[in-house]
Amino acid sequence: MDTCVLQSAVAEANVGMGRLVAASGPARLWAVLGSCVGVAIHCPRQKVGALAHVVLPESMGRGDVPGKYADTAVGEMIRMLTGLAGPDALFVAKYAGGASMFGYDGPIQIGQANVEAVEAALRKAGIRVAAQDAGGRAGRRVTFDCGTGKMIVEMVGHPSRVL
Amino acid sequence: MKDAVGCRNPQLEVLHQLFSSATHDASAAMCRWTDGLITLSLDEVREIPLAAVCSELNIEDNLLTMVVLSLEGELGGAMILTFDDHNGRQLVGSLLNREVDESCPWSDLEKSALTETGNILGCAYMNALTRLIDRELVPSAPYFIQDYGASVLQQALMVQAVASDQVLICRTGFHREGEELNWSVLFVPTERMREAMEAALHSAP
Numbered sequence: 001m002d003t004c005v006l007q008s009a010v011a012e013a014n015v016g017m018g019r020l021v022a023a024s025g026p027a028r029l030w031a032v033l034g035s036c037v038g039v040a041i042h043c044p045r046q047k048v049g050a051l052a053h054v055v056l057p058e059s060m061g062r063g064d065v066p067g068k069y070a071d072t073a074v075g076e077m078i079r080m081l082t083g084l085a086g087p088d089a090l091f092v093a094k095y096a097g098g099a100s101m102f103g104y105d106g107p108i109q110i111g112q113a114n115v116e117a118v119e120a121a122l123r124k125a126g127i128r129v130a131a132q133d134a135g136g137r138a139g140r141r142v143t144f145d146c147g148t149g150k151m152i153v154e155m156v157g158h159p160s161r162v163l
Numbered sequence: 164m165k166d167a168v169g170c171r172n173p174q175l176e177v178l179h180q181l182f183s184s185a186t187h188d189a190s191a192a193m194c195r196w197t198d199g200l201i202t203l204s205l206d207e208v209r210e211i212p213l214a215a216v217c218s219e220l221n222i223e224d225n226l227l228t229m230v231v232l233s234l235e236g237e238l239g240g241a242m243i244l245t246f247d248d249h250n251g252r253q254l255v256g257s258l259l260n261r262e263v264d265e266s267c268p269w270s271d272l273e274k275s276a277l278t279e280t281g282n283i284l285g286c287a288y289m290n291a292l293t294r295l296i297d298r299e300l301v302p303s304a305p306y307f308i309q310d311y312g313a314s315v316l317q318q319a320l321m322v323q324a325v326a327s328d329q330v331l332i333c334r335t336g337f338h339r340e341g342e343e344l345n346w347s348v349l350f351v352p353t354e355r356m357r358e359a360m361e362a363a364l365h366s367a368p
Contacts, residue, residue, distance in 0.1 A: 002214060014223065016214035017317060018328065032217065032224045034314030035321060055213070055317075055324050065328055068213070101318040102231055102306055110321050139314025141224050156226055156310050 020067030022050035022080040033097035035111035042149035046085035049146035057117030070117035131163035185291035192287035222312030230281030239353040241319035281305040296363035
């Protein structure tokens with residue numbers, strides 16, 4: 001399933017490439033990222049959140065897998081979170097990823113393009129970015145706590161960061 | 164065997180034939196490089212949903228030692244040679260004929276031995292595929308990387324992800340004196356490479 005709302009009994013879920021998962025309470029959503037970007041949106045008061053594993057910057061009109069693209073993921077997350085938190089929910093975002101894993105300096109840097117597209121989509125939706133950890137040449141494992149809104153970023157050979 | 168599952172799909176079956184032939188050549192090259200110690204066999208040629216690819220291949224947040232080669236030119240693709248750290252060190256130890264201290268960071272010589280292994284394997288695969296599909300394939304210089312396996316595979320899958328929500332993966336396993344090793348080669352063709360391979364096999368006499 002590409003998008004889903006996690007049942008409250010489920011404590012943890014892996015968000016694979018192109019997936020989007022929303023959950024409430026203490027549920028933890030995690031993803032391993034290279035050039036992809038993990039976008040988390042949190043509603044602090046209602047303690048609900050969602051994590052999308054964005055693979056590509058633009059959907060080019062394809063909306064069947066909304067979590068896969070930056071321009072469709074943010075809108076779908078807002079729709080799902082509004083369903084969980086109600087119409088008065090206020091959103092705040094964090095994101096991580098967008099690395100250039102193979103270290104090339106070529107003209108097509110998909111990681112950077114993903115980051116720029118995520119920033120643009122969040123800006124367009126009027127959602128404030130509270131923290132981010134993006135770019136570089138190394139992978140990241142992110143764990144997002146839907147209750148607290150904390151995002152833990154792990155990188156090989158580095159201490160963990162909490163966003 | 165997982166490849167039997169792939170063979171139920173006629174398109175995957177022809178790709179399986181092609182990769183089997185290329186793996187045979189790569190195995191011969193690996194056997195020479197390791198003085199008869201290591202051989203290869205094709206494990207599977209599969210189409211996997213993008214969202215499940217890393218969990219299906221069981222490389223989600225595993226820390227791996229890898230050598231990556233990209234295919235340059237019109238068709239494109241990537242080859243990733245993966246080990247857990249212990250197995251990578253064991254291979255390097257046997258190639259250098261010495262004990263390797265696994266508590267120390269990889270030395271330049273050890274990295275070089277592993278990237279050369281990737282280079283030999285990659286060139287053997289590319290030569291075989293070039294011959295089979297009659298298109299020139301040029302591998303990039305091998306790139307040593309230690310990171311999450313999923314992070315590296317993700318970047319290799321980008322071109323396929325643009326075209327489809329299903330991705331094609333070819334996985335090759337290694338054996339030492341008949342015993343399976345925890346090493347893999349993942350070959351990730353682009354859509355154009357896949358089309359060229361299928362066209363070559365359909366036009367074969």
